[in-house]
Amino acid sequence: MAVPSLMADFLDQTPATESKRCERAFLIGVQTTKMAPGEGQELLTELEELVENLRIAVVQPTLVNLRVPTPATLLGSGKTQELIDQAKAAGADLIVIDESLSPAQQRNWEKLSGLAVIDREEVILDIFADRAHTRE
Numbered sequence: 785m786a787v788p789s790l791m792a793d794f795l796d797q798t799p800a801t802e803s804k805r806c807e808r809a810f811l812i813g814v815q816t817t818k819m820a821p822g823e824g825q826e827l828l829t830e831l832e833e834l835v836e837n838l839r840i841a842v843v844q845p846t847l848v849n850l851r852v853p854t855p856a857t858l859l860g861s862g863k864t865q866e867l868i869d870q871a872k873a874a875g876a877d878l879i880v881i882d883e884s885l886s887p888a889q890q891r892n893w894e895k896l897s898g899l900a901v902i903d904r905e906e907v908i909l910d911i912f913a914d915r916a917h918t919r920e
Contacts, residue, residue, distance in 0.1 A: 806878035806900050809835050810871035811845040814858075814883045824849075824882075827904075831882045834907050838914065843874040850883075857892050858883060868897040880907060 813828025824847055832842050848863060857864045858881070871879050878900045879893060885903040893901040902910075 806840060808843045808874075808876045809840045809878040809880050810867075810874055810876035811835065811842055812867055812879065812881045813845060813847040814850045814881070815847055816850050827882055831880065831904055831907065834904070834911060835880055837911055838907065840878065843876050844870065846870065856889065857896070858885060858889050864893070864896065868893075868899075871897065871899060878902070880904070 811828060811831055813824050813831065815824030828845050828847055832845050835842055846867065848859060848867070850859065854860055859867070868879075876899065879897060879902075881893070881901065881903050883903060884905060885893070885901075890901055890903070
């Protein structure tokens, strides 16, 4: 399957039979040291509902602990590869990370995984875009 050429192209109005539309998401929740215990899991559950609102099936949600963010991918290289392997094994064509990613981090994830990668903010923006109806 081809990776969408632009980060926001994962959700479009093309029929599901076309390979461009992502249909199965692997979710990565993040529990940081600054969060209250259990907050990461609550946010991951909420993210799952948001992704399902985009008519994308969640194949597997997973929660990771993050002590120190890394500049390249947010998570360490070993954990990043482990999660990519899990996403591919689960049959995902989209990875959604429940933490803000810089454009460089997002590109790095996409390059390493060969899958579309977005963060929570992009999910929310796409929900608004999907539901926006104006005369224009």
